[in-house]
Amino acid sequence: MKSLIIKSPTISARSIKALLFKVIFLGIFMFKMKPLSDKINTIDFYVGGTIMVNQLIGVPLEGFAEFSRKVAADGAVLLKNDKQVLPITNGEKVAVFGRVQKNYYRSGTGSGGSVHVSYTTNLIDSLRAKSEIHVDEQLASIYDDWIEENPFDDGGGGWAAEPWHQQEMPLTDEIVKQSQAVADKAIVVIGRTAGEDQDNAHEVGSYLLTEEEKSMLKQVTTYFDKVAVVLNTSNIIDTSWLKDYSVQGLIYTWHGGMEGGRAAADVLVGDVTPSGKLTDTVAYAIEDYPSHENYGSDTCNIYQEDIYVGYRYFETFAPDKVQFPFGYGLSYTTFSYSEHTANTVNIDNQAYINVSVKVTNTGSYSGKEAVQVYVEAPQGELGQPLRSLVAFGKTKELSPGESETLMMHVSVNSLTSYDDSGVTGYRSAYVLEAGTYYIHLGANVRETVAVSVDKDLGFIVENTRVIEQLEEALAPLKAFKRLKPGEKRSDGYYNPTYDDVPTRQISMQDRIATRLPREIAQTGDQNYKLKDVADGKVTIDTFIAQLDDAELATIVRGEGMSSPLVTPGTASAFGGVSDTLLHYGIPVGCTADGPSGIRMDSGHKSTQVPIGTLLAATWDTELVEELYVFEGKEMVRNEIDMLLGPGMNLRRHPLNGRNFEYFSEDPYITGMFAVANAKGIMKAGAHATPKHFACNSQEQSRNKVDAVVSERALRQLYLKGFEMIVKEGDARGVMTAYNPINGHWSASNYDLNTTILRGEWGFKGIVMTDWWAHMNDPIQGGEQDRRNTQHMVRAQNDLYMVVANYGAETNAMDDYSLKGLENGQLTRGELQRSARNICNFLIEAPVFNRDQVFKDSFGKLSANQAPSKEGQSLSAAGSVIPSSIGSVTFKIAESGEYRMFAALKSPGTDLSQTACNIVLNGETVATAQTNGTGGEIIKQKLQRIELEEGYYKLELDFTKPGMTIEEISFNKVN
Template identity: 55%
Template sequence: MHKIGIPLEGFAEFSKIVAANGAVLIKNQEQILPIKTTDRVSIFGRTQVNYYRSGTGSGGSVNVLYNTNLLGACRTHEAITINEDLAAIYETWVSQNPFDNGGGRWACEPYHQKEMLLSDHIVKEARGKSNKAIVVIGRTAGEDKDNTNEPGSYQLTDEEKNMLQLVTKHFEQVVVILNVANIIDMNWINDPSHRHPIQGVLYVWQGGMEGASAVVDLLVGTITPSGKLTDTIAYSLQDYPSASNYGDPIRNFYQEDIYVGYRYFETFCPEKVQYEFGYGLSYTQFEIMPKEASVIIKNNEKHIQLEVLVKNIGTHFAGKEVVQVYYSAPQGKLGKPAKALIAFEKTDLLAPGTSQILHISFPISQMASYDDSGITGHKSAYILEPGEYIFYIGNSVKNVTRLHIDGKPSYHQASLEVTLQLTEALAPTKAFTRIKPGARNADGTYELTYENVPTQSISLSDRIQENLPESLPITGNKGYTLKDVYEKKIPMTTFIAQLTEYELATLVRGEGMSSPLVTPGTASAFGGVSDSLIAYGIPAACTADGPSGIRMESGHHATQVPIGTLLAATWDTKLVKSLYELEGKELLRNQIDLLLGPGLNIKRYPLNGRNFEYFSEDPLISGVFATAITQGLELGGSYATLKHFACNNQEKERSVVDAIVSERALREIYLKGFELAVKEGGAKAIMTAYNPLNGHWTASNYDLNTTILREEWGFKGIVMTDWWAKMNDVVKGGEATIQNTHFMVRSQNDLYMVVGNYGAENNIYGDHTIEALNSGTLQIGELQRCAMNICNFLMETTAFSRMTANKPKLRFIKASSEPTSIEPHSLAENPEVTFDPVCPPCIKVSTAGVYHIIVHMMSPESSLAQTASNVYLNNELIATIQTNGTSGKWITQKLVTVELECGNYHLTANFIKPGLQIGSVTFQLAPSNN
């Protein structure tokens, strides 16, 4: 029995544990936290009621059975007593000033909500009834819109500043809770104008549907905070090295190169950091004592191995600590960051006085740097330059001590060593400069200098031609099915050779959103999207958003889990892997084969609106958490889709802004997390980004999708575009369109996501695949190669095991037995029914049979916006219309095929997201088979 739309038992409760483990305690003077049973607490800020569970867009849209807010969670916890008089004031004000969702339209929700203007009287009254104050500040963010360095986004609003002024005026003990999508400006924390200093600050991020309950557990000390920052909080946005090169709508030069986040600050200006990478306090204290570290041979390769004793030296609270290992490489000819994270481990829960020994090891080759210029004499290679490699251990990038290796103060690399020889790939074609450390200053920092970035020197055209796959002669249908390949009766090549050019072109088109071929309300169907492909035994696999839980616009429910920022802040890969094993089971329950996540782009700059989906400014953190999620999902029965490949680091003009990046920065920073998730996590699906990368849109970027991903990393899975993406010439670059699927195929991006439902077979978007085959600009072997990638993947999915030889039985909808007050529209006279949402039509079916239901619709939104509506016959859900914006153009889309009996039917629609207009619905009677 299927349980579609029934959340997995125990999943939400486990997500609450994860949410608590990712909270980062920034300040806790005089042990203001945890709250004692003798405390009386006043809670300020509307976010206590309108609590954020996730960001916006496809990464946050989950239909949940319930949601928690902070006020409600506090009320139900016996260990905390709140000021109900103040709570009532807020509840009344919120009811009169309801939550503004921007009209529900795509990317229109404001990133902050209007705050109640406090009066001195209200705060003074609250102080008379309570001794502690909690101030809750909320922010969201999301897809298609960046944050801004303005009040209500990165900065506090005047109302929020006024709230802090008044609360700190009357309360000696104040805690600020940050229910936010990403880091925000923190200069208010030590504002000298506050009469009493803010004593406690806790980043709780957005913890999913149980996030608020997790916060209460932290506030009362049931759980001790153990999260650590995975991003640097600088004093000013202008201090970030990408600040001057962020936000351009046409091109974005990554001039800071490999010096992202703490790599930059530690190397050039550590004084500009307010809260460092890896920082986070606890209710208890720990002592980190390295026992021994040595060089060993493991898997025929040199490793550094160390033992670390971690002891809870506190007296009252159990807690967890994160041991972080950093290294400093010799500057050499390439230039290096002053510190880079190379390993970390989190302890178990340690009671006061108890300890744990952690065993940490990593390959020495992991410290190699990529030479994209040939300055070391070894171009396009990973190099260990000679000199001293120094190691540090501690619980943040700043709070570290030096580590000895085999009794020596450093690891000595005697001579230059090439650890991996590669070929030039993805080098930029535009000239620009990048920063590089110069002379070392007396304080240990380096002067900031610049050098020219190496540009492309290879012939991309020659590379593609030299690596064209063999074209299989088309044999036509020989009676083989995909099951024959699975059972090893025939090779995949024999099976694929049966498919015609048109069948192959159909196979590389996914359909959606809300395809009737798969679970209602999900993102797409791909594979068996035509009768002929289904006849070959190719199943229709299902994908669904997103990183924070399953998005089903049909109204079906799912569990919403914490955002990516919070997951990484746990620094606990085992915990996150277990969380996503449960996610995999929920996906399996809903017959979903691929989760469109995790997102693991680098947080290059704090204003990226989509940072909440991503993990960190650090590639190691990004890679290991993507690996944990990938492995967890597969254990649960589904698969991950790594996204957005690559450099989706800006939402402004995200489908056109060219990321211009050096090959070294790509390999060491922006692709490294993907590489780890492929090599260590065994990822089997990847989604390319909307943006061009060094002149080539990622969906048609040969070096990205073939040279690096498949040839260097050994990736064997599928690559899909982001929804309604563009592609340009795989060699020449230039302008991009959605029709350029032949360039997509040539780059070995296997799937175009998505065309409208029932639109893959008849090429409703008019792509150039068949035209390119006819002109010789695409070889049939390239299309067959993508088809084999897709079919090999499909055989591993539960969609393949669910598929049977018999076609699914058509859905039968009974006629209404209730009388109608309006004259029914007769389908016999006119199969097209004008739709009026105010006065929904009643239709009369005079001829029983199978009907194709077709909708004529329009959305005034842009092409990347999304909107949805559920369609009902006699209050029974038959289909979900989910589409991108059509910019005001009316389009026709087949929804579903159903069987109807004679009688009346009430046709209604529930517009889940505004922006969709239904003009008419056509009931097309299918020819009888008799």
């Protein structure tokens, strides 16, 4: 058994600070059923025998939930409001239909929604709390009784097991008639969820309404004259049914986090005037979306629509297919626009078009208005959408009659297009084609007015000019045709045509060979610590020179999930994950899911905020930045360095199950909210990790479906938000996607991670894989494998996430980093480059300034008095088999310190995730966590615990169901 013990007489305060580590109650080590001594590596940290514990871990940040309620209300999107059905006004009585009034969704499923909260809210109870209105309690009680007999179906609680919708209570005419006799208005609540590893489907109960939901709408609209539908969904769903029912109101309240129920009630009763607007186009039918024809393959997803995603397609080719346009959203009040002007200015040697407009509240409610600016570029040689969003702004809350002048800045560089073919005469360059660029300003993409620029009709470019000359990168290998505007129709729109997509011309082998980093001559241990680099005493290269090849291969491995080295239940530990790396003062960084709140599978509580869909629908980046200052503070409180978010892939198709984590179909609004997210977290002292880099447009077969996409579409759409968060948000971490892009898996894609991210954008942080990702050869492509870390490092994806806990130093995954070094697939300089990236990041991370210690022990637990029925007796070693109800009583015959192990299995896939707390005498003493084991029993090392002679009751608390624990072992520590 290997052990590193540091005691107070031999450790300085500086060393403690540099070596970090935290007290937690959990340690996990996964391995097949082999002798335990072959695999165990214990690391014990203590100072003077005292365990230092952060008592605030798992304590939600004060005021965070309350602020998230405000944000959730601001993101509600009102799409229809005939007869002023909303708001519900003073003295009115409302009948609420639909089970989701009680089983209100707060987030999607998977890692983006797995947040343990101290409470949650629903709509019906939140409406009841509004003293100014009245709820039909008789109807509510009918729902309460039915829901008690038909409880919420979580699919067994396993990974991606929860169904998209819940069974709806059948209504009778008598129930509806009784309610209509006492209520003034009806609210119908329809809910949907979606999530990781499970796309939505073009089926009833997912994108489409169920027959029960349709029947509910028919019955309610038959008896009520005023009916509003509340959509508590993670993403847009089909709303073509509006034509079939007399529905006066329609509002998306989305998933608003733990305060979502209260936020929705705030909007419905008019305490908050809705000011959200769509960040997607709502078409009449799923088949109308341009990506639909090529969506859902298990192997190859061709992005034939090219840059014409969402409104860029509909406003150019098919405006008649749109039910609700991009940027659309109503209010309880009305606004007028006046005094709109535009002029060109130079700011810091950059050309901008300043667009100004006076917004006046002309209605009777206070409210906010989001104003949008679009450009109509000349078609030129490249072809262009008729509209592209280039700026937006949002007023403060304006009282009736009050005005505010908004100033929005449009960078002239944002009007450029990428020429990947050379048709303009400038291949591999961002160009500004000659012609007039018309500026449109308005309330949504459809309701706009043209604004003159410097008294001209638009911004005039006399001659085509290069704004940024780059080089070919990420061009596809596969030939295909892409959409482009053809002949202009009499109605001003275009007929579609197609042209060939340029394919790769460069040699990837030559590119990599000519750009290899230099190797640093290895020196061995010179007694330099990472703190010496931070203090300027030695260079980072001098420090890295100390690491031998095994240490270099270790540092590019992260451990998790629920690592014992970091905050309980979090996603990974990285950096100083071995004795020798710790010796050099490399701290252990901590990452945690996710975009909607901190995920801790140990059951520790945090604040769950609204989903990305809702955040972007606020059109208020300042508000969202302030929200993520709270998020950053809660991260620092929980000793977490990196939040695995924001999610920022484009919502290319409505059925992507993970759309709820993302912001929009538009790259500019995606980038703006990603920047707000990153800035907020960094203001609080922590870091964001934008994901999934790039083109994660479907969850089905997400670890193998190839995104075949043009270089132009990649640069202008799918990478643009990432570019913005790096350049404007100063993001220091990036997570790559599971999928390949043009034949090369994202985690080992050289052009993605080195040529573009670091070379063109100047990114200085660390790049990590998604958890248990696959990689292939960045030169040859070909077969992919999780063990291909040599290809990962070559691409400058620095960290493999994750190997088993205690497995980084022992190479538990048997990866190929060192083999690649031996056979020439990897150079030492490339490994050293990734080590440098990781260490430089850790110097800037919160962990570098924390005084922390780690002790791989729960401490002492008192025994119970003898129970009425004695259980199994354990002496120096033995195992306890929990009963079918997950508990058992046993006796410890000899006091002392014991090491715990768990034998467990999970039938899930290799990407599924489950967790279980181990509880002794009412105290949570450890957490077992695993992804799917295919039903095979594995053994995990947990932590040590000091037990008195006596009786103990062992219970299992499954915080993420799907796991079966066969036995818990207690081995006496000598």
